[in-house]
Amino acid sequence: MLFLLRFHVHVKRTTNHICSKTKTLLFRSRYISKAAAKAQLDYDYDGPLMKTTVPGPRSQFIFMKQKNKNVGAVNFFCNYDDSRGNYLVDVDGNRMLDLYTQISSIPIGYNHPALLKLMANPNNLSTFVNRPALGILPPENFPDKITESLISVAPSGMTRVQTMACGSCSNENAFKSMFIWYRNKERGHNSPSEEDLSTCMINQAPGCPDLSILSFMGGFHGRTMGCLATTHSKIIHKLDVPSFDWPIAPFPRLQYPLEEFTRENAQEEARCLEEVEDLIVKWRQKGRPVAGIVIEPIQAEGGDNHASPDFFRKLRGIARKHGCAFHADEVQTGGGSTGKFWAHEHWGMEDPADIVSFSKKLLSGGYFYRDELQPYRIFNTWMGDPSKNLFLAEVLNVIRRENLLEEVARSGKALLDGLYDLQAQFPGLLSRARGQGTFCAVDVCDAATRDRILLQTRDKGVILGGCGESSIRFRPALIFRDYHVHLFLNIFSDVLAHNK
Numbered sequence: 001m002l003f004l005l006r007f008h009v010h011v012k013r014t015t016n017h018i019c020s021k022t023k024t025l026l027f028r029s030r031y032i033s034k035a036a037a038k039a040q041l042d043y044d045y046d047g048p049l050m051k052t053t054v055p056g057p058r059s060q061f062i063f064m065k066q067k068n069k070n071v072g073a074v075n076f077f078c079n080y081d082d083s084r085g086n087y088l089v090d091v092d093g094n095r096m097l098d099l100y101t102q103i104s105s106i107p108i109g110y111n112h113p114a115l116l117k118l119m120a121n122p123n124n125l126s127t128f129v130n131r132p133a134l135g136i137l138p139p140e141n142f143p144d145k146i147t148e149s150l151i152s153v154a155p156s157g158m159t160r161v162q163t164m165a166c167g168s169c170s171n172e173n174a175f176k177s178m179f180i181w182y183r184n185k186e187r188g189h190n191s192p193s194e195e196d197l198s199t200c201m202i203n204q205a206p207g208c209p210d211l212s213i214l215s216f217m218g219g220f221h222g223r224t225m226g227c228l229a230t231t232h233s234k235i236i237h238k239l240d241v242p243s244f245d246w247p248i249a250p251f252p253r254l255q256y257p258l259e260e261f262t263r264e265n266a267q268e269e270a271r272c273l274e275e276v277e278d279l280i281v282k283w284r285q286k287g288r289p290v291a292g293i294v295i296e297p298i299q300a301e302g303g304d305n306h307a308s309p310d311f312f313r314k315l316r317g318i319a320r321k322h323g324c325a326f327h328a329d330e331v332q333t334g335g336g337s338t339g340k341f342w343a344h345e346h347w348g349m350e351d352p353a354d355i356v357s358f359s360k361k362l363l364s365g366g367y368f369y370r371d372e373l374q375p376y377r378i379f380n381t382w383m384g385d386p387s388k389n390l391f392l393a394e395v396l397n398v399i400r401r402e403n404l405l406e407e408v409a410r411s412g413k414a415l416l417d418g419l420y421d422l423q424a425q426f427p428g429l430l431s432r433a434r435g436q437g438t439f440c441a442v443d444v445c446d447a448a449t450r451d452r453i454l455l456q457t458r459d460k461g462v463i464l465g466g467c468g469e470s471s472i473r474f475r476p477a478l479i480f481r482d483y484h485v486h487l488f489l490n491i492f493s494d495v496l497a498h499n500k
């Protein structure tokens with residue numbers, strides 16, 4: 001074991017320098033990731049346990065019974081009673097290490113004892129049983145719970161938040177806030193004219209103004225009508241749905257590791273920023289000014305595409321210069337998986353955005369906004385869910401008590417180092433390993449191989465996600481430790497060796 005451990009370290013240090021013949025010789029041996037101390041999580045399982053391939057017979061049986069429902073995207077059926085910590089258990093009794101966590105939406109693992117305790121507290125029962133129309137009849141403790149949960153993690157420069165149900169609905173309403181803000185700015189006051197009032201009812205300007213939101217190629221902001229106009233990650237999301245003529249800028253296509261390509265990447269980012277300014281000017285000339293810019297701090301669904309803090313700082317400056325609101329969509333990046341609670345904290349700005357939207361790991365959707373973007377006329381029936389804020393307050397307690405952001409930085413480094421090793425070992429299969437915290441990804445040589453690798457890895461007890469054309473993305477919970485990283489790396493290297 002000691003020998004293997006040293007061998008691993010040796011491979012890592014010398015990969016970039018050894019001649020290719022030596023490389024071939026070295027890499028004939030199987031990758032063995034160092035065994036980390038077992039995680040001290042008493043609610044977690046020891047490791048994956050597979051009884052069948054996935055989906056197993058029981059999943060397939062249930063699937064057959066559901067033939068008349070929309071189950072085309074279902075992977076398998078789950079047993080959430082038995083799922084715990086980092087492990088998702090399916091109805092066939094397969095226990096899988098989950099590095100995808102319900103599309104990145106489980107903050108502290110399955111059935112966390114702190115959350116179960118909340119559920120068992122009789123004082124919380126009415127919050128779970130009664131879902132209010134929050135916009136008109138909020139419960140007495142709602143303001144306190146919001147202060148305790150969301151406001152305690154408000155992005156720099158923001159003290160206000162609007163809760164919503166999901167990510168799309170948060171972005172959709174954030175866009176509306178930006179439009180209303182922009183129109184009020186144009187008018188110089190908040191009172192619409194008679195013409196505004198009469199034309200809006202028949203979808204005509206000036207009541208329904210010709211304004212636009214600038215988004216980026218490869219971005220994903222949801223699938224509702226407005227969001228979809230800013231989503232450009234996959235054809236399948238957009239096909240056959242009418243959309244708006246809104247500007248789409250190129251998102252930088254960077255080379256990884258970022259530290260090794262600073263000059264090339266800076267040039268690529270400058271090219272994209274120039275294009276952003278050109279588009280803003282063009283759309284103003286077209287009579288459809290850009291009211292807001294929306295961007296993900298790391299493009300997720302579109303392939304885990306990164307850009308530098310400098311890019312975001314300059315983009316923020318461009319938005320300000322042209323009078324556009326700046327909206328950071330942190331639906332996937334928010335909640336700690338980049339090693340900071342918000343990915344935009346990596347930009348090092350006191351005034352990072354006008355709007356920051358969230359959902360997924362924060363359990364409730366919504367958006368923070370600067371005072372000027374006070375969301376007039378933003379309303380729907382539920383406008384969030386107080387039970388989710390109750391859970392979120394507890395999730396934040398756990399994150400703070402257990403220093404989970406530090407853990408994420410640590411396990412994220414182990415994960416990315418492991419991916420660097422594996423891409424050096426399997427250069428025909430893997431490339432462009434990248435990440436921030438545990439928000440990591442790696443490209444596979446083509447989509448068919450990526451899809452096959454995902455299924456084979458799952459059959460060996462690890463759930464991963466795909467993104468972009470042929471990338472694999474890693475989205476573990478915040479309780480993912482070094483121990484789990486090494487479990488994963490060993491399983492993954494076996495699968496890769498099988499596909500070489």
Ligand SMILES: Cc1ncc(COP(=O)(O)O)c(C=O)c1O
Nearest residue numbers: 166167168220221222329331332
């Ligand atoms: C960055 C981003 N924005 C918006 C959304 C849409 O969220 P939802 O699926 O909750 O509507 C997603 C979902 O994956 C996302 O990743």
